[in-house]
Amino acid sequence: MSQLIRGVILGYLTMAVVIFATFTGAYLALGADGAFEPGTYEVSTVWIVASIVLGLVAAVLGGFVCAAVARNRKAVLALAGLVFVLGIVFAIPVLTADYPGPAERTAEVGNMAAMKNARQPAWIALLNPLLGAVGVVLGGRLKGDTGT
Numbered sequence: 001m002s003q004l005i006r007g008v009i010l011g012y013l014t015m016a017v018v019i020f021a022t023f024t025g026a027y028l029a030l031g032a033d034g035a036f037e038p039g040t041y042e043v044s045t046v047w048i049v050a051s052i053v054l055g056l057v058a059a060v061l062g063g064f065v066c067a068a069v070a071r072n073r074k075a076v077l078a079l080a081g082l083v084f085v086l087g088i089v090f091a092i093p094v095l096t097a098d099y100p101g102p103a104e105r106t107a108e109v110g111n112m113a114a115m116k117n118a119r120q121p122a123w124i125a126l127l128n129p130l131l132g133a134v135g136v137v138l139g140g141r142l143k144g145d146t147g148t
Helices: 003-035 045-070 073-096 111-117 122-143
Strands: none
Touching (some): 073 122
């Protein structure tokens, strides 16, 4: 397997692990009442801000790892493209959802139920791919000596 492909894969896996760990930690720290608007599954402003910051941090780390492994700017750009395209694909369900799940939140909600029923604004679903791609490129530049 080429260094470029290894860099992209390890950069993406880094992002996935960081996202999972930090978002789980954020949800545990905030609880359902901090992550959602009162009595609903609409995400709170605090959650939106946290998700933007945590997503950007994950993207920067992913870009840094990609650049460190591949030592090639092309790998970083490939990862940024992959993040952007997958982000758009993952945004489609948010943009077309009619949210058949429960509209009201009646009690503390576990992490899995929160992920399943959360309702985020469409603009966040569209912003995430862009921030992810920009974060990857920034992370790649932080690494610096990526060669060609």
